[in-house]
Amino acid sequence: MSRILSVFALMAALFAASLFAPVRYAMAQDSLTVNIQGPGQARMNLVLSQPFAGGGQDAASSKLQDLINKNLAFMPFLQVVPQSQVLGQISGPQADQIDFKPFGLARVDILVTSNWTPGGNLGNVELRAFEVYSQKILVGKGFDAVTDAQLPDIADRFCMELMLKLTGQGGFFNSQLAFSKPNGPKSSDIWVVRPMGRGLTRITSYGDLGMAISPSWSFDGGKIAFTLIGSRSHYLGVWSGGGKPAVHTLPCTSVVSPRFLPNGQIAVALNLRSESAIYILNSAFQPTTPTVKTNGIAVSPSFDRTGRLMAYVSDESGSPNIYLRDMGSGSTRRLTKFGYNTNPSMSPDGTLVAFTRQTGGGQKVFVLDIATGAEQQVTSGGGSDENPSFAPDGYFIAFASTRGGASKIYITTRHGTQPVMVPTGDGPARMPSWGPLPGK
């Protein structure tokens, strides 16, 4: 369906037009990029032009426009500027049909056009993102014989390409969130959803017989481990990408915070012999020797993508704090120095830990730099913010918050940008876990 638009035909026009580009750009970098992993981040202005739809595709073009707009709202390094605020003329979707100068003067960095032409189904559509100052195409994609059902996928693929071009990473659009959704006072199930709100799917259905909580993705995005609270014991649930999850009985009544290691094994906090410890389960889903054992509580393991580092919570100091264990050497050190700190989520590259700290204004999410120990509060405002989960790209962070009343899932970044709510349907949504799509 998809074909990359050829840009060669545009080169001559772009070259000519670039002669008129502002001096500011002439001295600027070769290509427009933003370092999302750096200490801070720039914000680029983007105009999404009114679609060109000469063949009666008004409804489809508006819908696609809306989908792209919603996707861009998740990109905190982009500021969408209404086209009406810029005087520039766009007489067509291609570079030689656009008067770029007013956009440059208005400090617009990126201009996106869409062009619909008659074809099969709803028609054909071409999407282009131009770098205003160079008038170069950053992303060009074409889709033939588009159907209504394909519009979300088209919006995602275009936005993924754009993010990839600007930041070097587009994994946001190839990822998924698992979360827990209460169905009543005694019932809770596991659901999955794409971060843009698409593909909302329920994967457990226990009713009042059990509460499924604490979902955790495997590193390949193929499985979810979770705690199932029954009437007399906890169980370990494992969903393998389809069908009913397997439910495993462990030799204890408390099964807390199961997490996958990169090699597919599961670490989980158990209360064997009345001691709370973190175990790594064998292939029969049974505990062997404890990885972390304390006199108090040890829960919530979280691993980097190598499996060498594990962050976890222990209350051995008298209150819960975040600790880091080197799985190779067995050395352990305390990361947080004061307060009530829980819910660690390690960035895949092992450099950062997101966690929840109890403050006077409720639980808030912080990010700690493991090398320096420096902390940054990345959420604020009303309500309680819990269960941060790093995205596979190490940039975005999902968390659950009661800032709007009932708990919902929000997305921010390691820099603490304005949170955006993930559509998860009616009712509360809690305990997000972020994983890749399988095979991505």
Added chain:
Amino acid sequence: MRGRIVSLFLVVLMVSLLGAGCAKKAAGPGDGADASWEEQERQRLEKERQLREMLGQANTELSQMVYFAFDSSSLTPEARQILTRKVEVLRKYPQVKLVVEGHCDERGTAEYNLALGERRAQASAQYLVNLGVEASRISTVSYGKERPLDPGHGESAWAKNRRDEFRGTL
């Protein structure tokens, strides 16, 4: 007086019959298909409902809750008194087992609270064992902050939610 004795005899008889009908420890969900686990949970909950009806006033004593301070699993003097009274009920009904449910308030986070709730349940269970109740008659399960008694958001609600609940079972 005679009527009370007859009633008590009937209760004990029915409890015994229910106990006889209950197999040893029900198999866990991993021991069979998920459907069988769900059926076991249904049967378990139904038997507990029947037992509650049969125990009547004794069930009220048995199910009286105990409360905890924030982020604590230490038993208060009042909690110890309540637990001591349960021992008498458990001695009177030797067929009855007890499930201790540990709960927490909303301020802590879910997974830590799940572990804290387990410690609270263990605290009550250990106290009962220390007073002579067979350990095999007591089991624990933590709900963390997943099942608040009071959905409010102030100290009054939190104090009610930091608790152990007790369920008689067979």
